[in-house]
Amino acid sequence: MFYLKDLPTDKTLREFAERYPNMNPSALKTCAELMRTGSDLLTAFETILGKQGLSQGRFLTLIVMNRIPDEEINPSTLAEKLGVKRPTMTGLLDGLEKNGLVERLAHLEDRRKISVRLTAKGRQVLEDMLPDYYRNIAKLMANLTEKERLELMSLLAKVNQRLPILHRE
Numbered sequence: 001m002f003y004l005k006d007l008p009t010d011k012t013l014r015e016f017a018e019r020y021p022n023m024n025p026s027a028l029k030t031c032a033e034l035m036r037t038g039s040d041l042l043t044a045f046e047t048i049l050g051k052q053g054l055s056q057g058r059f060l061t062l063i064v065m066n067r068i069p070d071e072e073i074n075p076s077t078l079a080e081k082l083g084v085k086r087p088t089m090t091g092l093l094d095g096l097e098k099n100g101l102v103e104r105l106a107h108l109e110d111r112r113k114i115s116v117r118l119t120a121k122g123r124q125v126l127e128d129m130l131p132d133y134y135r136n137i138a139k140l141m142a143n144l145t146e147k148e149r150l151e152l153m154s155l156l157a158k159v160n161q162r163l164p165i166l167h168r169e
Contacts (some may be wrong), residue, residue, distance in 0.1 A: 001039045001043070001044065002035035002036055002038065002039040002125075003039065003131055004032065004036060005036070007029070007032050007033065007036065008032070009150075010028070010029075010147045013025035013028060013029055016028075034159065037164075041140075042056070048133065048164065052125065052129050053099070054125075055095075057082070057084065057088070058095055058096055058101075060082055061078060061082060061089075061092050061093070061096060061102075062096070062102075062122060062126055063100060063126075064078060064081050064082060064120065064127070065078070065102065065116070065117070065118050065122070066123070066126050069118050069123055070117075071117065072105060072115035072116065072117045073115060073116060073117070074113070074114070074115050074116075075089050075090065075114065075115075076089070076115060077091060078093075078116070093116055095111065096122070097116075099121075100119055100121045100122070101118070101119060101121055101122035101125060102116050102117065102118055102119060102122055103116065103117060103119050104116050106118065117119070
């Protein structure tokens with residue numbers, strides 16, 4: 001999370017650029033604003049999900065499973081789709097199973113293999129909460145035209161494409 005609310009002023013950024021020659025004031029300002037907006041967005045949605053007793057991880061697990069609600073999926077495939085490690089997925093599924101939202105099913109021929117599927121209760125939780133969830137997203141994005149939304153997605157994809165360079169340094 002990026003908790004900095006007091007972003008640096010243009011004057012401060014210019015002063016930093018003098019002290020740190022490799023610093024690009026515009027790049028830093030844009031990145032800080034993007035990180036703050038992302039954190040604020042995650043915080044807001046965590047609050048919404050918390051009212052349903054869900055974390056972001058549990059919610060996303062249910063959402064991915066809800067794409068094909070009547071089918072089983074294997075936990076490692078779910079982990080890959082969510083971008084989490086298998087032990088993290090195990091923890092998410094443990095919590096969801098404890099709450100009756102998913103069920104684990106043993107493989108008929110190989111007892112080491114399991115799959116998971118949404119329960120009726122899991123589907124109902126999603127049916128109850130998704131209309132408001134999607135309405136909130138529509139309200140959030142209402143000030144952007146369709147063209148602006150497409151442009152924003154394109155710009156974010158360009159930033160995302162460069163993220164691996166941060167892992168190399």
